[in-house]
Amino acid sequence: xxxxxxxxxxxxxxxxxxxxxxxxxxxxxxxxxxxxxxxxxxxxxxxxxxxxxxxxxxxxxxxxxxxxxxxxxxxxxxxxxxxxxxxxxxxxxxxxxxxxxxxxxxxxxxxxxxxxxxxxxxxxxxxxxxxxxxxxxxxxxxxxxxxxxxxxxxxxxxxxxxxxxxxxxxxxxxxxxxxxxxxxxxxxxxxxxxxxxxxxxxxxxxxxxxxxxxxxxxxxxxxxxxxxxxxxxxxxxxxxxxxxxxxxxxxxxxxxxxxxxxxxxxxxxxxxxxxxxxxxxxxxxxxxxxxxxxxxxxxxxxxxxxxxxxxxxxxxxxxxxxxxxxxxxxxxxxxxxxxxxxxxxxxxxxxxxxxxxxxxxxxxxxxxxxxxxxxxxxxxxxxxxxxxxxxxxxxxxxxxxxxxxxxxxxxxxxxxxxxxxxxxxxxxxxxxxxxxxxxxxxxxxxxxxxxxxxxxxxxxxxxxxxxxxxxxxxxxxxxxx
Numbered sequence: 001x002x003x004x005x006x007x008x009x010x011x012x013x014x015x016x017x018x019x020x021x022x023x024x025x026x027x028x029x030x031x032x033x034x035x036x037x038x039x040x041x042x043x044x045x046x047x048x049x050x051x052x053x054x055x056x057x058x059x060x061x062x063x064x065x066x067x068x069x070x071x072x073x074x075x076x077x078x079x080x081x082x083x084x085x086x087x088x089x090x091x092x093x094x095x096x097x098x099x100x101x102x103x104x105x106x107x108x109x110x111x112x113x114x115x116x117x118x119x120x121x122x123x124x125x126x127x128x129x130x131x132x133x134x135x136x137x138x139x140x141x142x143x144x145x146x147x148x149x150x151x152x153x154x155x156x157x158x159x160x161x162x163x164x165x166x167x168x169x170x171x172x173x174x175x176x177x178x179x180x181x182x183x184x185x186x187x188x189x190x191x192x193x194x195x196x197x198x199x200x201x202x203x204x205x206x207x208x209x210x211x212x213x214x215x216x217x218x219x220x221x222x223x224x225x226x227x228x229x230x231x232x233x234x235x236x237x238x239x240x241x242x243x244x245x246x247x248x249x250x251x252x253x254x255x256x257x258x259x260x261x262x263x264x265x266x267x268x269x270x271x272x273x274x275x276x277x278x279x280x281x282x283x284x285x286x287x288x289x290x291x292x293x294x295x296x297x298x299x300x301x302x303x304x305x306x307x308x309x310x311x312x313x314x315x316x317x318x319x320x321x322x323x324x325x326x327x328x329x330x331x332x333x334x335x336x337x338x339x340x341x342x343x344x345x346x347x348x349x350x351x352x353x354x355x356x357x358x359x360x361x362x363x364x365x366x367x368x369x370x371x372x373x374x375x376x377x378x379x380x381x382x383x384x385x386x387x388x389x390x391x392x393x394x395x396x397x398x399x400x401x402x403x404x405x406x407x408x409x410x411x412x413x414x415x416x417x418x419x420x421x422x423x424x425x426x427x428x429x430x431x432x433x434x435x436x437x438x439x440x441x442x443x444x445x446x447x448x449x450x451x452x453x454x455x456x457x458x459x460x461x462x463x464x465x466x467x468x469x470x471x472x473x474x475x476x477x478x479x480x481x
Contacts, residue, residue, distance in 0.1 A: 008092055008100070012222040017160040021220050026150070026167040029217025032210035033106050033143050034172050038180045039206060040113070041270050043189075045402060047114065048128065049409070050416050051194045057121050060410030064403040066129055071399020074137040075392040081145045082388025083239050086381075093223030094384070095149040102143035103214035109135040110207030114200045136395065143214065149387050152368035153223040156469050158462075159313070165365040166309050172360075185277070185290030193285065193424035194417055228476055229381075242385040245378050251370045251461040252386065258455050260393045262359065265448035267401035272440030275409075280339055280434050280441075284417060284426030289342075296346045308361040317366050320358040322456035327355025329449030335442035348442070355449070369465045376468035379475065405440060412436050 012021045045063075049055045054063055081098075088094040112131040116124050151165050192198045246252050274290065282289025311320045331352025338344040367390070375381050412435075415427035429437075 008097075010092060010096070010222045011219045015224070016157075017155060017164060021222065022164065022167050025217055025220030026164050027171050029213055029220060030147055030168065030171040032213030033102075033140070033147070035179060036106070036110055036206045036210050037140065038172070039184065039203070040110075042180055042273060043184070044113065045271060045406070046274050047199060049406070049414070051196055051199055052116060052124055052128070053416050054121065054124065054128070055406070055410050055414060055416055057125060060407060062125055063406035063410070066125070066132070067399040067402040067406070069399075070129065070133050070136065071396045071402075073133055074141060074395040074399070077137045077141045078145065078388045078391040078395060081141050082384040082386075082391075085145060085149070085384030085387070086239075086242065087384075093153065093226045095146040095153060095226075096218060096221055096223055098142050098146040099150075099214060099218040099221075102139060102146065103211050103218070105139035106135075106143050106214065107207045107211040109139040110210065111200075111204045114203045116196075118196075141391065141395075145384070145387055145391055147217070148364070148390070149383050150217075150221050150223075151364045152371050152383060153225045154221065155224045156372070156473070158365070158369070158465060158469075161368055162309060162312065162317075162362065162365045165363075165368070166361050168364060169361045180294070182291055182295055185285075185294065186287045189290075190285045190287045194419045195422075195424075225381075237380050239385065242380065242382045243389075245374060245380060246382055246386050246389055249370075249374050249377065251373055251459060254455060254459045255367060255370050256389060256393065258452060258459070259363075259390060260397060261448050261451050261455070263394055263397045264401060265445040267398045268405060268440040268444050269442075271402060271405045272437050275437045276339075276441040278426065279429045280438055281342060281345060285424070292342070292346060293349060296350060308357050312358065312362050312365075317358070317362045317369075317462055318456055318459050321362060321366070322453055324355040324358040325449045325453040325456070328352050328359075329355075329446050329453070331355060332442055332445040332449060336438070336446055339438045339442055345442070352445070352449075359452075366459070366462070369462050372465060372469055372472065373461050376472050408436055409433065 012018055012025070014021075048063060057063070058065075085095050085098065088097060090097050109131065113135055116127045116131070118124075151161060151168055154164050155161050188202060192202060247256075273293070277290040277293055278284045281293070308320070331348045331350070331354070334348030334351060335345045336348075367386075371381070371383060371386060374386070412432040413430050414433050415429065417424050417426045419425075
């Protein structure tokens with residue numbers, strides 16, 4: 001991949017992180033694709049079950065099998081993308097150029113997800129499978145792999161890198177979270193109901209919005225870590241050797257297991273959110289229940305913008321994340337005890353999200369420290385390979401969780417709402433459906449919070465990271481004469 005010339009050059013020229021880089025490249029730029037992904041994570045399954053009414057297709061197995069198979073395909077493309085990124089050599093870096101390519105691809109495939117033709121359910125199933133894989137296994141894989149590497153490749157300085165990690169997470173949590181938590185349950189979802197044409201129009205607008213914002217992220221990011229090796233005669237390292245390095249480093253293994261457990265818990269929570277608010281805590285698309293759960297429970301995310309990084313600098317990223325998971329488990333348990341009481345659930349969600357603040361804001365900084373540790377230990381950068389493993393965990397576990405969720409939803413007897421004379425009519429769900437939905441949204445994370453606390457006891461990678469980075473720089477200087 002060859003990108004030269006001023007048109008494709010980064011607008012960031014400073015050796016230190018700039019204000020424009022923080023706010024345009026790491027905060028505003030990612031918002032389009034991340035907003036679209038956040039909406040899809042919450043509502044795409046609802047579109048399949050409630051609008052397309054595919055819950056009972058193939059005896060309830062279609063919505064179980066297709067996400068799992070699709071995520072296996074996605075896992076393969078993540079491996080390929082990691083391999084490609086680690087072997088990309090341009091003046092603009094090895095990951096940034098792929099952001100540029102992903103911008104139009106995400107927009108087009110995002111629209112295709114919802115423009116499912118009317119007709120037989122078999123035709124719809126084929127369209128769903130193809131469009132889903134075009135978006136997740138192709139377009140979003142390219143975006144997500146390159147986007148997630150921007151923080152680790154931005155700069156060596158841990159303080160500046162940590163600041164970028166926080167800004168990056170604001171884009172994920174605050175910008176997309178506010179819209180998904182506030183605007184969608186209060187305004188958008190009641191207006192959409194199960195009207196397919198309205199869904200297509202709304203999601204097409206979100207998909208198109210991702211295009212200019214992703215281009216903004218490309219223009220205002222820079223790979224300073226990659227530039228350190230510019231002009232060097234690099235050793236050609238096989239993908240299998242890089243994979244072996246990743247899976248034999250104890251800190252990287254801990255990060256991998258940590259992310260797997262966290263993803264399983266959050267996947268079931270995200271899948272259960274809308275159903276829980278519609279059938280357990282509130283009524284179907286009442287416009288307030290989901291908003292209150294998401295906003296009151298998510299209020300700590302705004303506090304975290306100002307509190308987490310100072311705490312992480314003082315007590316360590318690992319330590320504040322680790323103890324946060326105790327609150328995370330306690331808050332989830334509070335909700336689980338009284339799942340149909342709004343006041344109790346809101347209090348529990350608030351406690352849980354206070355505990356989840358460090359994980360949300362500083363995980364990428366911990367991941368970047370681990371990549372530097374691996375480079376110090378082996379003298380080999382494994383950014384693309386490590387990120388492919390990271391993304392494989394995300395996509396495969398989400399696919400498996402989605403399949404299991406949909407299968408159990410069908411087996412418990414879930415009944416989709418219907419459109420009667422232009423008005424959405426919700427069905428009454430039985431006790432088994434409600435119990436399963438409740439466990440998915442508030443029960444499972446009680447256990448994952450405790451497990452994550454134990455795992456983090458062993459992840460002390462940041463303890464001597466400054467010394468390791470200094471040794472890496474000395475090594476570079478020696479090799480360059």
